[in-house]
Amino acid sequence: MQLYATELMGAETYDDQGNFVGRVREFFIEPADQPNRIARLLLSRGRFQPLVAKYDQVATVGPGTIRLNCNERALELYQPNEGWLAVRKDLLDQQIIDTQGRKVVRVNDVDLAEMRTNGNVELRLTQVDVGLPGAVRRLLQGVVSPSVVRKLQSRLPQRTIRWEFVNLIEPDPLRRVKLRITHEKLEDLHPADLAEIMESLSAAERQGIIASLDEEMAGKVLAELDERLTRQIVEKLDPEKAADILEEMAPDAAADLLADLPKETSEELLEEMPGQEAEDVRELLSFDASTAGGMMNTEFVFLGETSTREEVLEWMRTQDLNLDSLDSVVLLDSAARFSGIVTIARLLMAAPEQSIGELKLEPLLSVPVDTDEKEVFELFDKYNLRTLTVVDESQRPIGTIAVDDVVSRLVEK
């Protein structure tokens, strides 16, 4: 039978002799042992110190009554333990992240299932209830008889989340370790979804999540977050960790982030970053944000125009490229000046021996770093561009602007 934590709270507990022991006040899970097993029940006895029954001491569980398979004297006295997850205190009424539905929800009730083993009954946490049935149960429990509540709730729409998809939010890092709360499930989300989830959390909770993500994911999430929140988070991060995250970010995203920070903080973070990355970011920071230089990304693929398609593909396979965002490559002439761009699709369809110089996209467009962003927008609009190359005074390419940079700029306006 389906059991609910709310229904079992307050259940009378009897030992093997049939003596009343106490009433259930709390369920504990020991995530270090078993992520979903109710490991201990807290039994309160009025003015006496409460007792704790372990899962293997429970014989039967029914609505309102629990029977133990041992004597009252075999139970231990209650000692608070930070490594126990308390269903009532840590779960009920708290916010959790539904990693499948990708949003933050509040727990109304917790659904339990019985698992019979030899001589005892284990309770397993199967799902959390975030819908109306749980709310009705919480409201009416103890006021109206459980059978009436069950009849009532069966007519209401269900909204539950399987326990595997529940990600707890715990801002305290020590407690997080003790409760084995990892954010692996969050790392499977799209960074933009996780950023949206984080916007609906409190500052401490956001901080906790960023701190426990790996640097690459943390960087991607920070790039997606609202810039005010990003600033708040980065300012509170340990500078070393912040520098590690910045290192994993694309230089233009890192520069955008640093540009929003106070001068001393951004300088401190740049000091922490390794030389080459810091240099790239510093260079980007020196450009005015509203020019082509302020929009460009310095990570791009450039090739000599005389190479063949086969050589190019061969070389690209050996490189660690970000394939999701790569849609064209920049060509250089013999003096390392900009000579044109080739889209990946053209490259794909070309004959193996064809020289990539012949695949160049017309017209040959590039802009100097100090071009005003408005002019850049107009070029993208007029020629339906997806990539635009930015060059220095001697026509050498120093970065590219992608269409998504343009879109996000325009959306901001």
Add this chain to the structure above:
Amino acid sequence: MNWEAISTKVDGLRDRGTDLQKRLRATRRRIALLLAVVGPGIITSNVDNDAGGISVYTQSGAQYGYALLWSLIPMTIALYVTGEMCARMGVVTGKGLSDLIREEFGFRPTFFVMITGFFVDLANVVAEFAGVAAAMQIFHVSRYISVPIAAVLVWVLVLRGTYRQVEVVFLAACVLYLSYVVSAIFAKPDWLEAARHTVIPTMHFNAGYLVMLTGLIGTTIAPWQFFYMQAGFVEKKVSVRQYPQARADVLIGSISCMVIVFFIIVCTAATLYTSGQRSITDAAEAAAALVPLAGKWAGILFAFGLLNASLFAASILPLSTAHVICEGLGFEAGIDHKFKEAPIFYWLYTILIAVGAGIVLLPNAPLWKILIFSQVGNGIWLPVVLIFILLLVNRRDLMGEYVNSTTFNIVAWVTAIAMILLTFVVVYTTIFPNAVGAASP
């Protein structure tokens, strides 16, 4: 001519110039920092001066002249002390008040706080739309036209706007309260007398005076404001570092709200009280009576102020209520969500406006009964919410170093208990208007 002396003088001037520039720049930065946070405090305190509030202020000015002006100073303190705690909780925990009540006190208390809130706020919304109707009647617009237009306007504003846009509209509404200042100047009051009564309390120990005093203070703080203000700071993602600015926002709000009250009372005191029209019972009536006394413009501005206040409160109340309920019950809430993402939030919002405006349009609607219900409801709801706030703000696990200091706690508890007692008196006298003899005019 001594060239050296001149050049040192010029240098000195230039130094002073750059110094001034630096100081200007610092001030400008401080203002920018403040502007990023400003909003929730100012808006919430100003909504205080809603249709019901303005009626009470008008009455007190008409009946007792300047004599009650001194109560504005303790009222400002009460407004600030209670508002500041919510601002602090919002900034420190990053959670709304109903969120915190739910997490710390469980489902049932939250549910009852919210259900009470829904009905009390609904009654308040009715009062606001009644204010719109009364104000527009002065401009000879039938309520069957003005109220539906107002309802649609309010509904669309929030539905189509982002938080930031809506906040700008609300801040602009705060500025429109200045119409009362102009109205008061037209009334040519005795400023010296008004100033004296503001600083020096005058106590009259007759029942009517005391009831008016409690009425004044009782309408100052409505429980839903706490929820709205805290949610405002949370939605703006104000961080702990910006707490000084948030506090300044609350302080500016409390003071500006009371300044407007001052001008309303002064305006009616200088005209209605002086000319002996002391039995005026509501703001619309006062606006009409102002025309022969202080000129057409004074009356029009007074009515306009009432319209603005009613519209303003009519847009904020349903918004705040829908927010509180959804937050507490765990539904998506907030105007930054789309209709599809937060259906319950938008439905609640719509129902509050539709039913609130609808009741005003019913022929023979028992409006005064609803007004009494809203007063009584506020009175019952206020102690519960205030006690929740005081319990939460003193929790070290939530607030860390930002818990109330002992001094602040004393001030806060005294304020809370005084507010609770006064509100009970208001409730009692509203239910039994004949209990205090000559109380009601």
